[in-house]
Amino acid sequence: MSSKFTSAGQSDVKHHLHPYTQLRDHERDGPLVIVRGEGVQVFDEHGKAYIEGMAGLWCASLGFSEQRLADAAFRQMSTLPYYHSFSGKVPGPVTELVEAMIKWAPVPMARVLFANSGSESNDTAFKLVRYYNNAKGRPLKKKIIARNKGYHGVTAAAASMSGLASMHQNFDLPLPGIVRVSCPHFYQFSLPGETEAQFVDRLAQELEDTILREGPDTVAAFIAEPVQGAGGVIIPPAGYFAKVQAILKKYDILFLVDEVITGFGRLGQAFGTQVFDLKPDMITVAKMLTSAYVPMSALYLTDEIYQTIADASASIGVFGHGYTYSGHPLACAVALETLRIYEADQVLAHVQKVAPRLQQGLQTFKDHPLVGAVRGLGLIGAIELAADPAQRKPFDPKRGVGAYLVSRAQAHGLILRVLMGDVIAFSPPLIITESEIDTMLERTKLALDDTLAWVRS
Numbered sequence: 001m002s003s004k005f006t007s008a009g010q011s012d013v014k015h016h017l018h019p020y021t022q023l024r025d026h027e028r029d030g031p032l033v034i035v036r037g038e039g040v041q042v043f044d045e046h047g048k049a050y051i052e053g054m055a056g057l058w059c060a061s062l063g064f065s066e067q068r069l070a071d072a073a074f075r076q077m078s079t080l081p082y083y084h085s086f087s088g089k090v091p092g093p094v095t096e097l098v099e100a101m102i103k104w105a106p107v108p109m110a111r112v113l114f115a116n117s118g119s120e121s122n123d124t125a126f127k128l129v130r131y132y133n134n135a136k137g138r139p140l141k142k143k144i145i146a147r148n149k150g151y152h153g154v155t156a157a158a159a160s161m162s163g164l165a166s167m168h169q170n171f172d173l174p175l176p177g178i179v180r181v182s183c184p185h186f187y188q189f190s191l192p193g194e195t196e197a198q199f200v201d202r203l204a205q206e207l208e209d210t211i212l213r214e215g216p217d218t219v220a221a222f223i224a225e226p227v228q229g230a231g232g233v234i235i236p237p238a239g240y241f242a243k244v245q246a247i248l249k250k251y252d253i254l255f256l257v258d259e260v261i262t263g264f265g266r267l268g269q270a271f272g273t274q275v276f277d278l279k280p281d282m283i284t285v286a287k288m289l290t291s292a293y294v295p296m297s298a299l300y301l302t303d304e305i306y307q308t309i310a311d312a313s314a315s316i317g318v319f320g321h322g323y324t325y326s327g328h329p330l331a332c333a334v335a336l337e338t339l340r341i342y343e344a345d346q347v348l349a350h351v352q353k354v355a356p357r358l359q360q361g362l363q364t365f366k367d368h369p370l371v372g373a374v375r376g377l378g379l380i381g382a383i384e385l386a387a388d389p390a391q392r393k394p395f396d397p398k399r400g401v402g403a404y405l406v407s408r409a410q411a412h413g414l415i416l417r418v419l420m421g422d423v424i425a426f427s428p429p430l431i432i433t434e435s436e437i438d439t440m441l442e443r444t445k446l447a448l449d450d451t452l453a454w455v456r457s
Contacts (some may be wrong), residue, residue: 032410037064040429040436042415051440053409053416054427058229058261058380059287061338061347061430068341069293069334076333085114085327093332100339101298104264106271107279110303114296114327118260118286119153121297122223125256125282126157127321129221132254132305135312143214145207145222145253148183149231149420152223152258161223164231164420179214181207183228184236187373187384187392188421196237204243211251221254221281226272229261232423233382235375241276254281254305260297264288265342265430267378268352275377281305288430291338296331347430355379357434358426361441370401370452379430383444385422395422404454409447414440416447 018026036043040063042052055061062069076093083091098112115121126144133141146152148163159167160174163183168174182203183189190199211219222244228234248255257280262272265288269275273283282305286297301309313319325331342348355378362381366374372386372394385402387395395401402422409416417425428440 039063039065040432048413050410050413050415051436051443052429053414053440054425055429056292057287058266058427059292061264061266061288062291062341063429063431066291066293066341069291069337072333072337073294073330076330080329083329084324086322091327091329091332093329093336094327097327097332097336100336101300104270104339105283105300106273108302109283109300111301111306113299113301114331115299115323116295116297116325116328116331117153118258118284118297119155119158120323121260121284121286121299122152122158122161122256122258123155124299124321125221125223125284126161128282128299128301128305128309129254129256131312131321132308133220135308138217138220140215140218141220143177143179143219144256145179145181145210145219147181147224147228149185149228149234150183150223150225150258151228151230152225153260166420179210179219181210183231183234184240185228185232185234186237187375188232197239200237200240200243203240204247207244208247208250211247211253216251216253219251219253221256222248223256223258225258225260226262226276226278227267227377227380229380229425229427230419232384232419232421233375233380233425235377236276241278245279255279256281257283259283260286261380261427264338265348265351265378266380266427268348268355269378270348289338290331290334293338294328294331294334295325296328296335351379351430354432354434354437357437358428358441361437362426364441365444365448368448368452370405370448370455376426379428379432381426382419383424383426383448385424397422399455401451401455405447405451408450409443411450412443412446414443414447416444 033045034042035045040051041049042064043049080091101112115124130142144161146161146163150163152158152161160178163180184203186196186199257273257278259271263285267275273280281302283300290296358379358381359376362374362376365371365383370385371383372389372392373384375382387393402418402424405424406416406418419425
């Protein structure tokens with residue numbers, strides 16, 4: 001055990017099973033123990049400051065010290081710390097939050113169903129696809145088409161819809177009924193000489209061929225993130241979603257839009273649905289709904305889906321789904337205050353103002369010897385590393401080049417995240433300033449140069 005870790009850190013190593021961590025390496029190296037936050041920075045147990053370039057896990061939109069959220073939580077805890085939404089009851093803040101969320105909805109939506117994480121809300125969507133089609137008298141229409149490199153959470157159903165191999169190996173996933181199609185990542189998956197328009201046409205044809213092969217009467221839904229987050233910050237080429245939606249409409253297939261990362265301002269508009277002109281039947285949100293200060297997620301439903309579900313529940317006698325903490329009053333209070341802050345502080349306008357600084361800054365790395373591609377939108381971005389950028393040849397994953405870069409960034413006071421394929425992701429709090437973006441990019445440059453020297457040595 002390294003001596004740099006305190007007894008608290010050592011205890012963490014012994015007793016905490018860390019999510020998304022190489023557990024044997026972690027036993028040796030120990031954790032980075034974060035004890036305090038201030039604005040876009042967090043501080044470790046030794047007092048060292050880090051710019052949190054990922055807003056935690058894409059989620060702390062208002063940074064790590066927003067007192068108005070703490071005050072809202074305290075007021076609610078002092079008034080009604082818990083109540084449930086079962087059997088026709090509801091804690092007071094739920095009704096106000098639902099109305100606020102309906103006003104925020106990017107397309108007309110009729111109902112909101114609360115849960116505690118994006119995984120749970122996507123799992124709920126998975127269940128409601130089945131419930132809906134059973135209620136419609138279509139018991140065979142149950143398959144869900146999902147994309148390679150998609151990420152929709154870690155419950156059994158959500159992980160099954162996700163298209164990352166590490167989420168399936170040893171878990172006996174995916175579940176039956178998940179059908180996979182290609183990822184719209186032009187840099188990695190285009191054919192030699194293929195234009196973006198030809199790439200989009202090929203993926204659209206693949207989708208339609210897949211539906212016809214499976215049988216349109218068996219395919220119920222298609223799920224997608226507007227921008228694929230954990231799969232590599234993958235921004236779809238122009239025209240991709242227009243062609244996809246035309247095919248879904250043709251075969252009466254529901255469109256599930258996962259806005260867990262992109263909802264509430266990450267892309268410069270309230271939702272990715274608006275950015276890409278989507279027409280979803282269900283939308284899942286989480287993360288920035290409460291600026292991650294309290295766990296909460298939600299599923300939006302159109303009126304057509306709600307009416308079908310309501311009729312079915314009447315015939316059964318109950319809508320047999322919900323969570324103990326659905327619409328928890330503390331989470332509702334924090335979510336309401338978060339939405340108020342977005343409006344009062346004009347956070348979306350701020351994102352639109354500072355996002356070009358991030359995107360232009362990332363583009364300065366595109367000719368770096370380690371960089372194969374740079375991409376981004378709003379306040380999300382990525383640098384994709386390559387052993388041979390000209391040939392789009394990735395590094396051998398066993399070399400851990402991306403992991404090394406992230407470790408060097410951390411040494412320079414910047415927390416980033418490496419995604420599969422040596423993709424370095426950026427997703428800072430929405431309140432980040434232009435000067436803080438400049439500092440983040442300066443530290444990224446130091447980490448890139450450190451990594452280049454290491455690779456060459």
